[in-house]
């Protein structure tokens with residue numbers, strides 16, 4: 001545990017670190033016998049909330065989830081652990097990094113199934129965004145994660161600006177030309 005839990009409005013990463021471990025039972029599986037991605041997403045949202053609310057000292061909502069790539073399937077009977085820590089804080093938002101691993105209980109092999117970043121926003125008692133405490137960075141890894149999260153935020157902001165500028169050409173014939181080579185049939 002950190003020796004610096006709270007310094008004048010700042011909290012350490014360790015203060016809010018959270019882990020959820022859950023056994024993958026048969027009702028979590030899909031038709032292929034593997035665990036539903038939605039089950040893992042729900043667990044990730046839960047651990048993100050625990051970590052964010054602990055750091056914020058307030059109720060938090062999920063604002064955005066940054067890429068969830070399922071690297072390997074999770075099997076029924078495995079023990080999934082989700083480890084969450086605050087990577088970055090803004091003004092009223094913070095980014096929780098989550099690493100998910102799955103353990104085969106019989107042979108103790110462990111696989112990394114995914115890593116994702118949840119942006120959570122703190123809410124006050126009037127349901128308005130509330131300022132979150134700053135983050136004490138105690139080692140190189142925490143500094144690296146903070147900088148990477150800030151960079152992802154910048155990239156997302158410029159991506160969103162580009163997406164807003166996407167416009168459909170006025171000329172319908174030109175639109176149809178743009179679809180050449182795509183696997184669609186324009187039927188109207």
Ligand SMILES: CC(C)(COP(=O)(O)OP(=O)(O)OC[C@H]1O[C@@H](n2cnc3c(N)ncnc32)[C@H](O)[C@@H]1OP(=O)(O)O)[C@@H](O)C(=O)NCCC(=O)NCCS
Pocket residue numbers: 061062063064089090091092093094119121129
């Ligand atoms: C996310 C939400 C709180 C943002 O509220 P808002 O009034 O638009 O807030 P603001 O624009 O003032 O932004 C507040 C903070 O959230 C961040 N934020 C807002 N939308 C975001 C997004 N899509 N991605 C990342 N960060 C976001 C802002 O950058 C800002 O951060 P900062 O204070 O650290 O600089 C609001 O849209 C909301 O309540 N959404 C629904 C959340 C929810 O129900 N989640 C569960 C889904 S099932």
